[in-house]
Amino acid sequence: MTHLAASQRLSAYLDGELADPERQVLDAHLRGCTVCRRDLAELARVKSLLSALPEVEPPPGLLADLREAPARLTSVLDSVMAWLRSAFRRPAVAAAAVMLALLLIVLPIAKGRLDRLQAANVGVDVYVHEQALFSAADPFADPAYLGLLISDANIALVGQRRSPEEDR
Amino acid sequence: MLRYQRHEIEAYEALVERYGRRIYALAYRMAGNDADAKDLTQEAFVRVYRNLRRIDPAANLESWLYRIVTNLYIDLLRRRPKARIESLDAPLLTTKGEEVVREVPDPGPKPEELIVDAQLDADIQRALLALSPDLRMVVVLSDVEGRSYEEIAELARIPIGTVKSRLHRARRVLQARLAHLMPRGDRG
Numbered sequence: 001m002t003h004l005a006a007s008q009r010l011s012a013y014l015d016g017e018l019a020d021p022e023r024q025v026l027d028a029h030l031r032g033c034t035v036c037r038r039d040l041a042e043l044a045r046v047k048s049l050l051s052a053l054p055e056v057e058p059p060p061g062l063l064a065d066l067r068e069a070p071a072r073l074t075s076v077l078d079s080v081m082a083w084l085r086s087a088f089r090r091p092a093v094a095a096a097a098v099m100l101a102l103l104l105i106v107l108p109i110a111k112g113r114l115d116r117l118q119a120a121n122v123g124v125d126v127y128v129h130e131q132a133l134f135s136a137a138d139p140f141a142d143p144a145y146l147g148l149l150i151s152d153a154n155i156a157l158v159g160q161r162r163s164p165e166e167d168r
Numbered sequence: 169m170l171r172y173q174r175h176e177i178e179a180y181e182a183l184v185e186r187y188g189r190r191i192y193a194l195a196y197r198m199a200g201n202d203a204d205a206k207d208l209t210q211e212a213f214v215r216v217y218r219n220l221r222r223i224d225p226a227a228n229l230e231s232w233l234y235r236i237v238t239n240l241y242i243d244l245l246r247r248r249p250k251a252r253i254e255s256l257d258a259p260l261l262t263t264k265g266e267e268v269v270r271e272v273p274d275p276g277p278k279p280e281e282l283i284v285d286a287q288l289d290a291d292i293q294r295a296l297l298a299l300s301p302d303l304r305m306v307v308v309l310s311d312v313e314g315r316s317y318e319e320i321a322e323l324a325r326i327p328i329g330t331v332k333s334r335l336h337r338a339r340r341v342l343q344a345r346l347a348h349l350m351p352r353g354d355r356g
Binding site: 008010011012015017039041042043045046047049050051053054055056057058059062063065066067069 | 180181184185188189192193196197202205206209210213214285288289292307308310311312314317332333335336339340342343346349350351
């Protein structure tokens, strides 16, 4: 047995889990190898340290908690589910619930659409009227008019003939 | 959803009675602290409770519970990957970069023996925490709980050969980590 193979079997050897032919070979190797002997002693020490660890006692109250906690947890869930189920067992209640759900979904959609249709009908007229009044009262506050002033002072008014200079 | 009969609740309580301590002890050695061990144990038993009707009384419930605890623990690690252990001896750095020695409250006088034991326990637990959860599980089952390779193979659902190699690797790491506790006579 090579040294590597031997050193990899030390743990099993220590636990008495090595079958006989292998075990005897390892015995022979150990007699001649101080490194493996030391490793074996140290592995045995690790094992005995771990087995000497005191058993950890659960904190007081944990076991009682374990007994009761899931029951408490599920009993809350349970009662809610039971209430829902009993409510839905009556057809009238179930039908009312379905109607209510439909109303809640359909109404806002329908209302939004109607509003938009109405706005499209009235919208342009109202906008133009208001804009005209506003602009007449205070031309410089009208962003459209301001834009006209700043960007293109040369623009011709509608219906007016262009001057010959501009056509050049 | 769940509405258990009286005898089913009694069966659950019997399971707590039977496995509660052992599961807590395992969770403690896996997680290394009481708070996480408690959480893991509670979570494991909530699962038992939820699956009470699906549990086959003939099946190996212990193996199932052990696997749940290990998986929950791995989940726990995944959720807080930056968890680290702070050494109480290491000096603290202030914001100005100066080193300040930590002031640890004196736990008060205790019998000599107990201090040594608690110290040793903490040393070993710290060494255990340095192992990957897979290796830790195997070495805890074998050396702390004293189970055979066959039992471990069944509990962890891995082949015996894997138990052997994991156990060996785990002990090697512990051997290096606990070098200060090794016998001196045979050195060199």
